[in-house]
Amino acid sequence: MKDNNNCLTNDSTRILNILNALFAFEGYSLASKLPRASHHFSEYLNDINIQESFFFDPIIPSETELEILSIPNGKSSGLYSYPTTILKSARNITSYALQKF
Numbered sequence: 001m002k003d004n005n006n007c008l009t010n011d012s013t014r015i016l017n018i019l020n021a022l023f024a025f026e027g028y029s030l031a032s033k034l035p036r037a038s039h040h041f042s043e044y045l046n047d048i049n050i051q052e053s054f055f056f057d058p059i060i061p062s063e064t065e066l067e068i069l070s071i072p073n074g075k076s077s078g079l080y081s082y083p084t085t086i087l088k089s090a091r092n093i094t095s096y097a098l099q100k101f
Contacts, residue, residue: 058099059099060099061092061095061096061099062095063099064091064094064095064098064099065091065092065095068087068088068091068094068095068098069088069091071084071087071088072084073085
């Protein structure tokens with residue numbers, strides 16, 4: 001990989017730093033190329049009935065259970081090695097706890 005000075009490197013730490021610098025500033029670079037808006041964003045919302053708060057529809061345990069059942073059996077267990085089969089077996093218990101989050 002080449003750095004800013006056009007020098008080749010195989011050092012993994014240096015490569016990671018080069019990639020980090022590239023992607024950390026890519027958003028700023030792209031945003032700076034966008035044209036300035038002629039109106040404030042709130043002007044586009046005038047025709048919409050906006051309330052001062054919002055909420056998501058409540059989740060019921062049966063919806064959570066369906067999501068648990070849809071997890072593929074071969075799915076990775078994750079950080080705490082909790083097998084999917086155990087989660088599926090205990091779905092009627094865990095679905096109540098999961099809906100609270």
